[in-house]
Amino acid sequence: MEKEENNYMELENSFYHELHKYSWDEEESSIFAKTQQDVKRALAKERIDIEDFKALISPAAEPYLDLMAIKANRLTKRRFGKTIQMYVPLYVSNYCTNYCVYCGFNCHNQILRKKLTPEQVLEEIEVLKKWGFRHLLLVSGEAEKLTNATYYEEIIRTVRPHFAQISLEVQPLDIEEYKRVGDAGVSAVYVYQETYNENTYPGFHPKGKKHNFRYRLETPDRCAIAGITKVGIGALLGLQNWRTDSLFTARHLLYLEKTYWQTRYSISLPRLRPHVGSFMPHDPINDHQMVQLIMAFRLLDPEVEISLSTRESSLFRDMAMRIGVTTMSAASSTEPGGYATHNEELEQFSINDGRSVEEVTAAIKSCGYQPVWKDWDSWLQK
Ligand code: SF4
DSSP: OEEOTTOOEEOSSSHHHHHTTSOHHHHHHHHHTOOHHHHHHHHHOSSOOHHHHHHHHSGGGGGGHHHHHHHHHHHHHHHHOSEEEEEEEEEEEOOOOOOOTTOTTSTTSOOOOOBOOHHHHHHHHHHHHHTTOOEEEEEEOOOTTTSOHHHHHHHHHHHGGGOSEEEEESSOOOHHHHHHHHHHTOOEEEOOOBOOOTTTHHHHOOSSGGGOHHHHHTHHHHHHHHTOSEEEEOBOBTSSOHHHHHHHHHHHHHHHHHHOTTSEEEEEOOBOOOOTTSOOOSSOOOHHHHHHHHHHHHHHOTTSEEEEOTTSOHHHHHHHTTTTOOEEEOSOOOSTTTTTSOOGGGOSSOOSOOOOHHHHHHHHHHTTOEEESOSOOGGGGO
16 A cells, blocks of 8 residues: 555555546447447346446447346346345534535535534434334535544444444545444445546545545445445446446446455445536436436346435336335435434435335335345344
8 A cells, every 4th residue: 555645545456546447438439339239139148247238328228128127127036035125314414525516515505514413313313213224324424524433433333232234424434444433333335436537526526535536436445455344336427427437337346346255235326417506417317217227237236236315206216126226215314413303404405205214115015025124233243
């Protein structure tokens, strides 16, 4: 490992080096060059490779969605059964020193800021426990002076007796810090690259530690090296060409699986939607294309978890569980303290699926699936 001038730890071997083997423009052209013959060839295979994945996310695959759905449904049921793992996000702070141009929490937005104390976190989880959740995802803005590894350790130890699984979606940490939060009780870390386009990334993240593309990109490597059991990756679909970013996400997944085979992986597919008066996606992905993408990931990797949050509508989420999604949140609040007391001025983004926990679980059951609250007890692995 080597230290950069800015004191961020850089890894000698990481996906950053792998990424540099590929040109963004050439990869994009190769997706759009795929033909229906390529798609048919991919669909005839039992196990597809990255060239087949390109074909399945290309425009040429659009007439083949029905066939993809049959295969994706079969593969998902074979590995996961007819189950949906349930989790709930708990936003512990909306302080942030980054300036992501697409996010309502960014440091230039004059919004109410709040960081929860351990006592306030306990008030929040009283509500979540009553709703039946056993898997908690702790989420925070990125303000490392206020919300650092020491703060997360304290919060994790506070919630640990109450949940079977605790995951983290906060700023990238160093290897030693991941070991500390892992020892405190975290089993999974989610960190999204937003875009794999190194040239345009700084324009979307002009300020703060997140400006450093490489440090963020190497985060899943650091998590795996630190022994975190599961790592979640993904791109913010719509920032750049969604097909190209998804191809790099797939390459990232395959690299991680090959390099750190003991670690489990999860893919998330958050998408930017066009909204008047807010950040406009460069390349919005529509519902049909989202379906195509979920199925392509399932065909590429029958083992990977695919997670879909309440950013998506109830209609879309009910359909998505049949084609490859395995993990869902319900009744989410993106506001620190929002479960015990609601204050919409603190919200990061408004959710699309506003159903209650009962309504979501009833919908899952009516589709013939079983909601799973506690998949496994992470403490057994410690
Ligand atoms: S996306 Fe995350 S890091 Fe960026 S401004 Fe929003 S909360 Fe901060």
